[in-house]
Amino acid sequence: MSSNVTRRSFIKIAGLSALSVAGGSIPGFLGTRSLAQEAGESIVKSNCPLCPQGCGMDLFIENGSLTQVRGMIEDPETRGMLCERGKSLPEVLGSEKRILTPLKMSGKKGGEGFVPLSWEVALSSVAQRWAQIILEDGAQAIGGYLGNSLTMDAYWLLPRLLFALGSPNIFLPVGKDESAWGWAGKLTAGSFPTMSFEQEDKTNCIVLWGHNPDDSTPCTTPQWIREQRKRGAKLVVIDPRKTPLAEEADEWIPLRPGTDGALAWSMAQVIIKENLYDVDFIEKWTEGFEGFKEIALREEYQPEKVAALCGIQAKQIELVARLYAKNTPSLILGGSGVSLHGSGLQNCRAVQCLAPLTGNVNKPGSNLYYSYPLEPATGLASLRDRVEQTGILDKQLVKLPLGYSDAARLWDLLLAGGDDLSWKNTIFKQALSEGRAPYSHTDVYASGHEGQAYPLKSLIVVESDPLGELPDILKGRMALKKLPFLVAITPFLNETARS
Secondary structure (H helix, E strand, O other), X not given: OOOOHHHOOOOEEOOXXXXXXXXXXXXXXXXXXXXXXXXXXEEEEEEOOOOOOXXXXXXXXXXXXXXXXXXXXXXXXXXXXXXXXXXXXXXXXXXXXXXXXXXXXXXXXXXOOEEEOOHHHHHHHHHHHHHHHHHHHOHHHEEEXXXXXXXXXXXXXXXXXXXXHOOOEEEEOOOOHHHHHHHHHHHHHOOEEEOOHHHXXXXXXXXXXXXXXXXXXXXXXXXXXXXXXXXXXXXXXXXXXXXXXXXXXXXXXXXXXXXXXXXXXXXXXXXXXXXXXXXXXXXXXXXXXXXXXXXXXXXXHXXXXXXXXXXXXXXXXXXXXHHXXXXXXXXXXXXXXXXXXXXXXXXXXXXXXXXXXXXXXOOOOOEEEXXXXXXOOOOOOOHXXXXXXHOHHHOOOEOOOOEEEEHHHHHHHXXXXXXXXXXXXXXXXXXXXXXOOOOOOOOOOXXXXXXXXXXXXXXXXXXXXXXXXXXXXXXXXXXXXXXXXXXXXXXXXXXXOOO
């Protein structure tokens, strides 16, 4: 995604669901350029909302209905290309199963008993229920869930909504897919990683780490990489599979799945030992380098030892470390292959440490880092002030993680509620007080675990299905059954929305 997002017009999500079930959210396409006529049809120029690429689209509208989608030829990045997701939008929007009005559950949870509501009644009902929860339990009793099947606006709209209410509690499945890559950047470099096609003639080395753009982002990244190759840029592909770009790379590293973190630490060792790191950048912009250096230089990360673990050769580790460090500005593009493991988030963090180590941060052709506007709008109290006003920081409670939290903990939290015994038997029983949430404003946990956890009274789920995405579906069903008030924004009824 471009660092200059003014060229893009990301699609706004229409609607909010009613009460404890689902509403009819559909992408509301915004025309960004001219309106033309072709064979009696209107053509609206817009952008695809389904991933960060934001590919240019020509939307063919006939009698108020979307009949066809084509790639926009004049889009300078995609040049008319469009993936199957974008092409399928007419079928999705025209589906008979798509929900077109807010629904309220009329029967037992998990069933099919719903009654339609007007938007005015639905929005008013949600607002009234949340106002009651805030009055009785505090805004922190309302949480949000961001899954992996979102249009892009939700990543900043939902946090701003909850933060404006005074709740810091957003749950994100950071152990899977590209979510872990993004939040590893937040933890390591302080913000989210991206790239800029506007700086396309600056990159001298591209590292694809667990990322196959020919499949995942076929409209933009592959053609850009191949253009840079013609210009002379180096290409490294770190992937167990021999992808199309691996066939074309200067070096292909077919490491054993799940060993990405060890490989990154070994590359850091080579870079440090051979004095290839950026001393000026580290002194000016980083902290904790001596501790990082001590870990990187440990015997366990010697190329020979790591090569045996990864199933590759030691000379490959040394070669890739030199290619990346010497051919600056260099760019690492990570994908889900790095994170789909038990240590996925930490794998991603280790890889992203290589950028500040070599000074490849926020300069043309390197990894760029940016932040979504997650703070409340101007004129509202800061999040810290709102949380402090609730009084929870003075009660020595075991607090919810403030900011973005691993959604794998969601079911345990909902089931624990305010029961001290239940809380102590959950995964939170370990000493977690040392960590901080990826987007935190205060400490994540209290210093002890003896108090009760405050319960969630409401959860808003945006265009996702935690029962289908998170592990332990039986525990999830029990948790949602116990939850007093669930709001789900989804274009189709999924299992979570039925709960």
